[in-house]
Amino acid sequence: MSEITITIDGKEVKTQEGELILNAARANDIFIPAICYLTRCSPTLACRICLVEADGKQVYACNAKSKDGMQITTSTETIEAEKRAIMEVYDVNHPLQCGVCDQSGECELQNYTLEIGVDSQSYAIKDVDRSIQNWGLLNYDPSLCIMCERCTTVCKDMIGDGALSTRARGSDAIDASFKESMPKDAYSMWNKLNKSLIQPNDGEKLDCTDCGECSAVCPVGAIVSADFQYTSNAWELTKVPATCSHCSAGCQIQYEVKHGSIDAPEDKIYRVQNEWNYVSLCGAGRYGYNFENKVDAKDEAAFAKAVEAFEKADTIRFDSQITNEEALILQKLKETKGYKLINEEARKFANFMKEYAAVSGNAIYKTPLKAVNDANFVISVGSAIKTDNPNARFAINNAMIMNKGAAMYFHPVADPVVDTMGKNIMSINHAPMLEEASMYLILDLFAKKDALPSEVAEYIASFHSTKTITVTETIKEKVVEIVKEMKVNEETGEEEEIEVEKSKMVPKKVEKEVEVDDNRLLEIVNAPKKFEESMEKLLKKKDTFAMIVGPDFYSHPNAKNLARLVALVEKYTDFSVTMIPEKGNSLGVAMICDLDELAGSYSVGYNVAADFVLSAAGKGDLDMPAMNQQEGTLTSIQLRVNPTNAALPYAGYELNDIANALGLEAALTVDYTEQLGAIDGFRAEKFDDLPNHFSNSGEEVRGYELEATTATTGDESVAPFDEAAAMSDAMVYLANPTLQFNDFTNMSHQLSEEVGLYVSSDYAKANELSEGDKVSVTSTKGSLELNVKIDSKIGGNIPFVPSFDSNLNSEALFNDYRFSSATIKKV
Amino acid sequence: METAYFIETIIKIVVILLVFSALAGFGTYFERKILAFMQRRLGPMNVGPFGVLQIAADGIKLFTKEDIVPTNAVGPIFKIAPVITAATAFMAAAAIPFLPQFTIFGYTVHPIVADVNIGILYILGVMAVGFYGPLLGSLASSNKFALLSAARAAAVFISYEVITGLALLGPLMMVGSFSLIDFNNYQAGGMGDWIIWSQPVAFVLFWIAAFAETGRTPFHLVANDHEIIDGFGTEYSGMRWGLFFIGEYANMFFISFVIVLLFLGGFGDGSVFGALMFLLKMSFFFFFFLWTRAAWPDIRPDQLMWLCWKVLMPLAVLNVVVTGFVMMF
Amino acid sequence: MMSLEQFENRNVSENGYYKVDIESYPETGWEKAKQVFSRTIRGELFVGLWVVMREMLKFDIHTVQYPKEKLPVGPRYRAVHEMQRLWESGTERCIGCGLCEKICISDCIRMDTRIDENSRKEVSEYTINLGRCIFCGYCAEVCPELAIVHGGRYENTSEQRAHFTDYEDMLTPFDMAVKGQVPEYPGFGAVTPHEDERVKSTPLAY
Structure with missing residues (x-):
């Protein structure tokens, strides 16, 4: 990849060799219409509206790659005629129900119809029955569908469910006269459109992980959330940029807020939307939004009791569903009041990283998850990936499809979702407690043996032996046979029989005894048969490697050893290492708080059970704001500190009020954002200065990236594993x-x-x-x-x-x- | 005799008070109706048949409204001012013969409270005192619009008293008496004897001055709504304001009587026909007050002064001189 | 460049103005005297008197005795809103598109919508805060379905403003719509005559 210069409409644009023309244009604020293209997915070529002229040839901008010195024109007479015809075709039989359609106001069909200036219709075809279907959380209205196939594309290329496919529409053929009169691309696009509709794979109900991404990418109102449908117009909703707090992926989301109803006019969240060109949400992020803690007023009595409890307590228990600022408040309380901070899950994660750091020299793992999207060989270990961090699954799937990649999934529990992600992923379901074996196997397969510490290399070698096996080989043998043929003798003119020698190749099965390397590790981790052969296929043409480490490792009884093995993999193979923090802000908590192992006698719990409980779920002795009611930052798997905003008001007390009562001083919780700078990796940025959006070129302009931190390294010794512990x-x-x-x-x-x-x-x-x-x-x-x-x-x-x-x-x-x-x- | 005279006088006073108080009310009704008709409207229609009871409604309203004396007003003067207006109007009525004398049950009734021999002088004097009502009320109101009204009232009244007096000099010279009965008897010989024929200029001048005295359009500038709100009445409410109103309407009636008695033969020979004609003539002048209000615009204070001092007064003086000369030869 | 004079007269059109014929003011004392005299003689005061007297005698009264008599209200008059139903079927015309809510400049319209059993958008509640409504008519003008219109009911005295915003009251009674007793609405926001001629027709394949 090298930087090149192309010219679009007379404007010189710098881009990468092989970048799609459409993306190059978008990154430089040049508008090329495109309906079916999704940034991180493969081009569908369904809409054909992104026609441009490149070096005098008409090409599709979503499909054509840029070459140095390319001259691109986005508008010529024929292109404009095509665009106009394409938009007219899209409007054929499209119901005029913008008045009630949920998409109205943010509908790409509306926008492009206006942009292209369609003011009359030239085409017509008899419509077929297209009735509304309920797909569970979604409703599909085929009559609104324009068959851009963005839903099927995102489901296959990004999410990995592949739960949607096209079905026959059953309509009449297009009137033959149109073939002559219509622009070519518009006609073929109509031809395709007229034949199909979307359906779930099994026809009726969607069988998928319910991420709802298809409804997000739908340019029209064909696929919409059944819960949201017809409750609000798009333009009435106030968009609050935020960060999803459910898991560590830290996806950028927008809470969409409006007054509730005439009888209950308080604001409520109507739906969550994402910047679907650059970030994909899972179902929890999309549908799990109204968890706010409704508190009408400050409960002064409960607050007084809470302060009393804090005065009395020697321990604070909490989990990692809190913001960095709250974590810092707790840490400061520990420093001033000497509380013990108990958060087992984050402590284990911190310990795991500490051990990893001792070998690798990085205080925290070095590579964000987005490296997985760019890799073409991914290994996941120690994680039920689809539920631990759905975005990690999307990344693996995306890497496999977009980079022609392959993946290995090490986990004791077979996962049908992972298995349906394609034949380029190999699942290895080893027994629990054999995670170390899997790590040794990875070292064995990928490490540069001569660089490995000798004990490790020797230990791995001890699993190898040679054995003699009988293989059946198919070889081709030359067989010569003599055939009699009738031939006309040129001299005599008579037909006579002659003998001709003919040779041909015939396959023949031969049994052979060969000496092969026998790797007992494969047997231990329960690798599939013909592992070597499959591996050879998977590894063909692979050059970028990424590994994802999951929470199974952090709580493993041999977590320390695993951490060291992970560090060895990073050090002696080409794999980059990304760790999945188990909960929403485990990484932030692990970095900010100095966590204790043993609790004291009287504890206050924040969202966890204790003697006195502060709860954002409304279950405790004092109410706290839920994540959608507070400002703050969250540290994500992408090694980013992302800001989140309050979508809904909160009238009660928050942790900062208690901290103030206990002697800390800050007007707002987000006053602590700047103080995070004192911690290694974080920056001293004011909360209000943190951006939260994506740029036109897809650059993530959100918060800031954690700075790389180093740790002192020690020895690289690792312990052998105990096969019997399985x-x-x-x-x-x-x-x-x-x-x-x-x-x-x-x-x-x-x-x-x-x-x-x-x-x-x-x-x-x-x-x-x-x-x-x-x-x-x-x-x-x-x-x-x-x-x-x-x-x-x-x-x-x-x-x-x-x-x-x-x-x-x-x-x-x-x-x-x-x-x-x-x-x-x-x- | 003394007792009978006393009782008769009391009765006459009571009758005059009752009749003219009521007439003042009806005056408002007539005014509203006539103005409405002239402007193609219907006027009051909803209270009683043809809105007749509107007077009662207004009366009830005026009587029951809250009586407000503004904080900075001079209380006693503020309170007495409307009384002055109303009282002087009725006091003036004492010297006016409203009908010819008639006999009832053998008792001769003179429909005049006091036939004093300086009747006309008395009437003019008392009416002039009436000007203290608006003046004092204005000054006591502590209101800038009322203050303007007071200034205007002072200017108008002083000016037009001059015109009234000078205009009357001519007829007085001819009749030789101040008594209105004498005036009437002077003209009792029929239409040809009416003073209007011999003193047309005096008649016109007196009539114009009557508009100023009563403060009616086109000389309504003491309380011009569009300039100074209600002038002296701005701060008044309820029946206090009502008294100003009654005074104004009573004045209109009395001045109409006086004009007829002075210039148009009064009740003539004292017959029933004469009495009816007397009331009819009076009604015309009352009607004329309403008529001009519908037809004419108000004039500015400076125009009023200009008219008084530069046109009417010279004319009045000239009229006296000419009358003198004519009587001399 | 525009001169100052041109600039000051930039909005003054050259034609289309009447010049009022005003006599020149008298300057000398004699001229003033003449003016007074001529005005006195002309008897304009009596013209005024005559005009009002004539009108009184003609007795051509124009008063409408309002509660007893009522003038017909023009179809484009903008009084309290009404919600219309479709003819014969009696279906509510309102589709819940929310445009009236959006365009309302005094922000007094609010509606709740939901999906009904037939997967159609349904308006579950609708209110207009008449205390804030300025009767500008934007809602009626923007309504794509002629569902919200301004009726002719201008007599809005009540103990509660809310009495006028009960959705059920605003809605045309169902029976009347079904029986076809409600005439096609002619007023503010209705389709203008000859609209068909101005619309380009779309080809149909049926």
Whole structure:
């Protein structure tokens, strides 16, 4: 990739070699209309409206790559005629119901119809019955659909569900006379459009992870949220730029706010929207928005009690669903009042990073998640990726499709969602506790052996042996045969029989004994058969490598060893390493707070159970603002500090008020944003100076990036793993179903669900369980009674115990590790 | 005799008070109706048949409205001013013969309270005192519009008293008496004897002056709504304001009587016909006050002064001189 | 460049003005005297008297005795709003597009919408705060469905302004619409005559 100069409409534009003309133009504020193109996905060529003339040839800007010195004209007479005809075709039989359509006001069909100036219609075709379908959380109105196929494209190229496809429309053929009279591209575009419509893969209901991205990218009102539909016009909503707090991805979102209704005029959030060209949301981010804590007034009595509790307490328990500023307040309280700060999950993450730092020299992991989007070989370890961080899954899928990449997914629980992401992803479902083995395997496969510390290299070598196997090879053999042929003798003119020698190649199976390298690690991690062959295929033409490390590692009993192994992988292979912080702001908390291991006698809890509880979910002794009611910053997996804003008012007390009562001084919580600068990696920026948007070229202009920090390195020793520790009996896994992360997602009215034991359908069949059965789950640590929920998005035979509902003390079943042996009995 | 005279006088006073108070009310009704008709409107229609009871409604309203004396007003003077206007108007009525004398149950009634031999002088004097009403009321109101009104009132009254007096000199010289009965008897011989024929200039001057004395359009500048709100009445409310109103309308009636008695033969020979004609003639002049209000614009104070001192006064003096000469030869 | 004089007269048109014929003012005393004299003789005062007397005698009264008599209201008059229904079917014309809410310059319209059982947009509540409404007519003008119109009901005295904004009251009664007793609305916002001739027709494939 090198910088080149192209000329668009007389304007010299600098861009990268091979960049799409459309993106080069957009980055330089040159307008080329485009309907079907999505920035991070492959071009569909459905709308054909991005026609430009490049060096005298008509090309599609979303498809053509720039070359040095290219001369591009965006408007010629023929192009304008094509555009006009294309927009007229789009308007054929499009219902005139802009008055009620949800998209009206931000509809690309409206915009382009006006932009191109369509004021009359020349084309017509008989319409077919296109009735409205309900797809669960979404409604699809095919009569509004313009078949840009953005929904199918984003679902396949970005999300990885591939849950939408096209179906036949069943309409008449286009009147033959149009073929002559219409511009060429418009005709072929109409031809295609006239044949198809969108449908879920199985025809009726959507079977996917409910991210709703298809509704976000839909340029018209064809796919809309069923909950939002017809409740508000787009232009009435106030857009509040914010950052999604549910997981560590820190996606940029907009809360869209309007007064509730005539009877209840308070503001409420109507929906969440994203900058879909540059960021994709999961269902929790899109639908989990109304978790605000409704507080009418300051409860002075409760506040006095809270201050009293703080005076009395020696421990503060909290989780990582808080802002950096709140974390800093807690840390400052620790410094002034000597509280013990208890947050196990963040402490483990911090410890993991500390151990990683001792080998790698980086205080925190170095590579943001977006490196995965750019890689073409990705490995995920230790993470139920689709629920731990949906954006990480999107990134892997995007890398596989856009970069012709491949991926490996190491996890004990088979994941049907991951498996459907394509044949270029290899799932390896090793037994729990064998994560170290998987790391050794990765070192074995990818590390430069001679550079590796000798003990490690030797340890890996100890798994190798040679063995003799019999392979069946197909070889081609030359066979010569003599055939009799009749031929006319040229001299005599008579037909005579002659013998001709003919040779041909015939395949033949040969059994052969060969000596091969036998890698016992493959067997230990339960690698699929023909691993080497598949690996060879996967690795063909791969040059950019990325690894994602998940939360299973942080709470692993051998977390320290794993951390060191991760650091070794980063050091001695081409892989960059990205870690998934387990909760919304685990990374920020781990960096800001100095966390303690042992609690004191009397504790105050912030969003977690304790002797006195502050709760943003409205469940405690004093109410706190929820994430959509407060300003602050969140640290994301992208190593970015992102600002978030209050979408809804909050009338009660917040943590800052308590801190002020305890002797700290700050008018607002966001006054602490600047003070974050004292912490390694953070910058001393004022909250109000932090931007939160994407530029036209797709550059993420949000908050600031964490600065790289270094740590002193020690030795690189790693411990061998214990093969016998592998868990093989019945067990449960601490993980959430799709769309759920925490109490707040579950409070949102579209996502709210009864908590249960999530099992795969295979598991349910094998254990004769059906939906709704009550089972008792008993581990060495405790037991719980749960209702069985069959989840088609889970595979394998390890049921999930969710942690999203704090009423269910799911931690009771587990030691530190996310897997726990447990017996499940029907009651 | 003394007692009978006393009782008769009391009765006459009461009758005059009642009749003219009522007439003042009806005067407003007539004014509103006639102005409406002249402007193609209907006027009051809703209270009673043809709106007749509008007077009662207005009366009730005036009587029951809150009586407000402004904080900075000079209380006693503010309160007495409307009384002066109304009282002087009725006092003037004492020397006016409203009808010829008639006999009832053998008792001869003189429909005049006091046939004093300086009747006309008395009437003019008392009417002039009436000017203290607006003047004092204005000055006591502590209101800038009222103050302007006071200045205008002083200028107008002083000026036009001169015209009234000078205009009357001619007829007085001819009749040789101040008594209005004498004036009437002087003209009792029929239409040909009316003073209007011998003193047309005096008649016109007196008539014009009557507009100024009563403060009617076109000389309504003491209380011109569009310039100084209600002038002296601005701060008044309720029945106090009502008294000004009654005074104004009573004055209109009395001045009409006086004009008829002075110039148009009064009740003539004292017959019933004469009495009716007397009331008719009086009604015309009253009507004329309303008529001009519908037809004419108001004039400016400076124009009023100009008219008084530069036109009317010289004419009046000339009229006296000419009358003198004519009587001499 | 525009001269100062041109600038000052920039909005004054050259034609289309009448010059009022004003006599020149008298200057000398004699001229003034003449003017007074001529004005006195001309008897304009009596013309005035005559005119009003003539009108009184003609007795051509123009008063409308309002509560008993009422003048017909022009169709374009903008009184309290009405919500219309479609003829015969009786369906509410309002589709809940929210344009009236948006265009309202005194911000007095508010509506709640939702999706109904037939997947159509439905207006569940609609209010107009008449205390703030300035009867500008924008809502009626912007309404694409002729659903909100200004009716002729100008007598809006009530103990509660809210009495006029009850959606049920504003709505044309259902029976009347079904029976076709409500004439096609002619007033503010209605389609102008000969509208068809001005619209370009769209080809149809049926």
